[in-house]
Amino acid sequence: MKHTPTIRAELDRYLQQEGLNIAQFGQIAGMNRGIISAIVTGNKSMSINQLDRITEAMGLPEGHFYDLFIENYIIDHPPNMRRIEPFLFRCAELDKLDAIRRVVGAIMDNLLYSPKLFEIAEELLAQGRNAAALLLYERVAEAEKYQHSERLAVCQYRIFTIQVGDDQSRNLKAATLFEPYIERLDEMDQLDALKDLANVYRSLRKWDKVEEVARIMRAKAEIQYILKHEQKSRERNESTKKLTRPLFVYISYADLLCASVYEAQGDYQQALQYTYAYANLDWVKETDEDTQHWIGLFKHWAKANVIVNKLLSGDTKMLQDYVEYIDTAEDTTEEDRVIQLLNIMIAANRYDIDVSNIIKRFEADMVSLSQHSSSDMYTQQVVPDYFAWCGYELAHYYLHRSFYDDGFKHLMYSMVSYHTLNNETYFINCMGLFLHFRDHAVPETKAAFLNLIEKVWMNNVKKNGTVDHRG
Template sequence: MKLRNFSINQLADLTGINQGNLSMALNGISRSLTISQLDALAKVFGKVPGWLYELYTEECITESKLSRPRLIPYLIRCVEVGRNDCIDRVVSKLLDNPKNVKILFAVAEKLYQRRKERESERFYQLVVDNVKDSFSDMLAISHYRLFIINQGTDAEKNWKAVIRFDPFRNRLPENQRLDALFQLAKVCYTLQKWNEVDEYASELVELSTTLCCDEGPAPKRHPVYYYGKGLLYKGAVLERRGLYDRAKDYVLAYTNLEWPEPLDKSGKKEVEKFRVWGKANLYLLEVLSGNEKMIGEYADYLQVLNELNDIVSGLTAILKSANMYGFNVDGVLSRFFGFIDRFDTFNNILILADRHLQYRYQKAIYEFSHGRILAGLDETLHCLSLANEMNRYEDTFHCVSLFEKYRESASVQQLETYRSAMVREEVYI
């Protein structure tokens, strides 16, 4: 203040801090400044964000006192400005008393709600590492958040995340259990863990109908959404097992969703989504059952939907059917050429990356079966690249087997690409 020739009154005006409070704080008469007030002072004095934070730790926690109202905003600001040194000091002191884990959990939740999921991960992990009561809601929620945060396209990591979280799914508050079961089913679907998908889907159907009239805290989405998703995944498991007639029963059930109570606007929107998905999946099942006449009609419907997600799923089914029954679908593929070129935009999105991989594999088989060997090898290499990126070891094996079958026809460039892929995976060729 002396260097800038500021009076208390001027500084109060510039920072927005009450003049009386500022005067008493600076003279040590009253409670210290809040972290937002310290930030305001830093801005006025031209200092970088995080200025004097190393001193502010003592305003929040000492051997004799702890101020939760100050600690939580302080730790959040430390995260935002990158003052990890201050976080380390506070965490070290907090963990001297196991009860203080609640503060770390509160920080994690606030960061998560602000969509700072990666920043919240450290605090959730601290909760998991330090809560000893295995039936604690705080522990279960932390495991759930870590499961969500760590979802990606790496199959190995995703399966480990499922294993870690699974024992805690039934210890969550009921309104969060629905979304947790849905997330577990979704991840296991991409991992082709059909027994697990079926189990989680059954729990999803049962719990959503149980909670439909519950007056407790609302789940993330309308319960009818989770009910429909449970039916969808049960049908999808049967479809992937080749049980198309049985799968159709589930598709019809979520195409014409019935709910035990009147639906509000959000519920009606969810029901309409399932009607659209159901119609598309009825076409899909007909095509997979070998109904060649339905392929053109299904392609027309996909074009009307004009959704990249639906198109990659639909074209994969059409190719799979063509491979099983010897159909020629070149005309259909040419209709969606522009969309196919955009499939690589899926590669960082869990379930869409899985669908893209399945498309490339079926496309490779289709090309080989029609005598287009070089094109088939290109598709196989594309699929192999996706499988490697996602740590999908079984899919990698299938791609290697497919390439080896036609290896003698590969171009020099294709062989070089193949060898490079195998070196990255430390596979000896």
């Protein structure tokens, strides 16, 4: 039978080795000698705070005894959440995810601990300790998979939001796995979940899914809006406070999403109808500051998108209107700038318009073309795709006009971005554009291109393995 060492044996050995008595060690550790004595003799268990003090006093790195703590005080013991909870938070602080895995695995046979672990996960998420929170959400979801509970649905929502990242193929998988749980969420949580799901599908350019999710979100939001103003109950108003945006926004944002779907499909007339719909917000009953802020945003977006839809449909005279709009627009963000430049470049490439002078206005923004970190699903997902797409359109424009240095610079940026996003379709588009103009690339650019292709190839080999053709 394997003998498991104990922390108290390690401490006792250290005291003998260093020639320290309990009182002396207690002074070093800042602990009462009685507590040290009780720990050494085995008459008292210890808290994680006491363990950290003992570890520091022994000159050992933080968390040195955590595996032993699990063995000595958690595994094969009745779960004591007063001991386990602070231990989990401390493990999260030190990024000791394996220790969290062991603890949760040891106690999650009993569903009674699901609510507490869920609470801990929520607190860890609020602290930004996403990796640790994800472990707890996954175990709670696993334990409750046959319960069809709202908690299970919330866990799946949290797992989805944590897992969504740079890799678009993984994002598609995360969205597909999460979607069936939306109906089990609280009515208000459903609206934010649908908004986040739509934004992920939008970044993936899965336009049929964007439209499907947007229509569901609009229908649910309309029902909630009617109920809110019919009942005017405190309970109904309190429930809407859970939302990240005013309730009317989910109705109007659904129209905006549908407009983007039809724009992407080249149906500019239908896109304009939806754009006019979210521009007209006279039906909104609220008048508070937050509402006015969002109404202003929708009107701002609508004004720009009416011009853009007319421009992309072939009315090239609208380009000057768009430039004037850009020059007079207030509170323009970096995200706005890249979308504006993208729209201009799509029109320029589609209708062979010389926009060299216009591009110069965006030079400062082009220097800072980069991906953004954000907790908002739109900024986190849709905007990086626009940056990569903008790089491709700029490359297309410059290469077809024989400005090869600028063209290849933007093309390499776009290729790297699409590789980061793991978007194979658009990465291949970039490859095709490069190969079409390869005779105009300088040796350094060709070398950079080949190095990137080799890197992508090696990554795919590592990810997918190799096939042994012997036999």
